[in-house]
Amino acid sequence: MRILLTGGAGFIGSACLRHFLDRGDEVVVVDAFEETLYPRAVKDAAVAESRQRGEFSLHEIDVRDRAGLMALAAEHGPFDALVHLAAVAGVRPSVEKASYYYDINVTGTQTVIDVARAHGAADRLILASSSSVYGGNTKTPFAETDDVSRPVSPYAASKLSLEHLARADHHLHGGNVSCLRFFTVYGPGQRPEMAIHKFMRLIDQGESIPMFGDGSSGRDYTYIDDIVAGVVAATDRPEGFKVYNLGGDRVVRLLDLIEAIGATVGKPVAIEQLPMQPGDVTLTMADVTRARAELGYQPKTSIEEGLSKMWAWFQGRKS
Numbered sequence: 001m002r003i004l005l006t007g008g009a010g011f012i013g014s015a016c017l018r019h020f021l022d023r024g025d026e027v028v029v030v031d032a033f034e035e036t037l038y039p040r041a042v043k044d045a046a047v048a049e050s051r052q053r054g055e056f057s058l059h060e061i062d063v064r065d066r067a068g069l070m071a072l073a074a075e076h077g078p079f080d081a082l083v084h085l086a087a088v089a090g091v092r093p094s095v096e097k098a099s100y101y102y103d104i105n106v107t108g109t110q111t112v113i114d115v116a117r118a119h120g121a122a123d124r125l126i127l128a129s130s131s132s133v134y135g136g137n138t139k140t141p142f143a144e145t146d147d148v149s150r151p152v153s154p155y156a157a158s159k160l161s162l163e164h165l166a167r168a169d170h171h172l173h174g175g176n177v178s179c180l181r182f183f184t185v186y187g188p189g190q191r192p193e194m195a196i197h198k199f200m201r202l203i204d205q206g207e208s209i210p211m212f213g214d215g216s217s218g219r220d221y222t223y224i225d226d227i228v229a230g231v232v233a234a235t236d237r238p239e240g241f242k243v244y245n246l247g248g249d250r251v252v253r254l255l256d257l258i259e260a261i262g263a264t265v266g267k268p269v270a271i272e273q274l275p276m277q278p279g280d281v282t283l284t285m286a287d288v289t290r291a292r293a294e295l296g297y298q299p300k301t302s303i304e305e306g307l308s309k310m311w312a313w314f315q316g317r318k319s
């Protein structure tokens with residue numbers, strides 16, 4: 001399959017890229033090496049690792065650059081699929097940079113949808129959404145049919161907008177598009193500012209870890225290989241317009257997570273308790289029934305196994 005992949009230098013994108021390369025897909029990668037959350041060097045290293053797995057072309061283009069993307073697609077297309085993972089992620093920074101998040105995650109997504117339509121990929125369009133669209137939903141587990149009309153951060157609102165743009169495009173023009181609501185993804189290569197990676201680093205360095213709230217908040221953590229399997233399944237099984245939860249199928253309380261990371265690292269844990277952050281939600285919990293039934297999605301990695309694999313990776317990259 002010939003795939004246009006946006007965000008292919010990022011955490012989830014580079015893991016998907018390696019999987020596509022391993023199975024022989026031809027991949028054209030777009031990434032702007034955007035640095036709101038973490039430095040370019042991390043993405044350069046991810047690209048170098050991907051290069052060891054196979055050939056692909058990489059284009060440093062911003063997804064808001066309509067002319068640039070259209071020219072690239074005209075030269076390298078047509079594509080069988082477009083997997084759009086490029087975005088500014090992260091709930092907390094979006095509170096201070098709402099219009100920047102809007103530009104990239106909303107305007108950029110419409111541009112990508114237009115490129116897919118113009119260059120053959122509208123029958124397999126995969127878009128990264130997020131569990132954050134559930135906002136302060138208190139009904140658990142979160143199902144795709146739940147009300148998502150109350151986002152609590154600009155990031156969440158931008159991902160809801162992505163889903164709405166995709167739905168409108170599908171209504172007007174048909175095709176197949178899957179919006180994948182990822183639930184907190186972790187594992188080797190995780191973004192350095194995300195909780196598990198940050199906690200591992202701080203505990204290893206003997207520093208205290210900032211804990212927002214009293215530790216009772218819960219997250220449905222999803223191991224990177226399970227997410228990649230979900231992205232690949234959605235790419236391989238076009239099903240009209242669909243929204244899918246991709247979660248780990250188990251909620252872990254923050255305090256339990258911190259304890260488990262401490263046990264994995266094998267060092268004492270010091271916690272600095274801080275107030276809950278604006279935009280944060282207290283719980284995420286995925287109902288993955290639909291993805292299981294329609295994509296054969298089956299999260300396989302327990303948090304203990306996932307932490308242990310991530311710790312092995314973390315130690316390897318320091319040496």
Ligand SMILES: NC(=O)c1ccc[n+]([C@@H]2O[C@H](COP(=O)([O-])OP(=O)(O)OC[C@H]3O[C@@H](n4cnc5c(N)ncnc54)[C@H](O)[C@@H]3O)[C@@H](O)[C@H]2O)c1
Pocket residue numbers: 006007008009010011012013030031032033034035037043061062063064084085086087088089090104108128129130131181182183184185186191
């Ligand atoms: N990691 C998670 O837990 C999680 C959870 C829910 C949703 N998501 C979504 O999954 C996708 C991938 O997330 P990630 O964790 O790999 O983040 P990431 O930041 O590692 O990857 C995103 C990539 O997009 C690129 N990018 C940013 N702005 C761009 C622009 N204007 N043009 C082109 N490229 C641009 C970045 O340079 C980066 O390489 C994102 O859409 C994110 O919102 C992630």
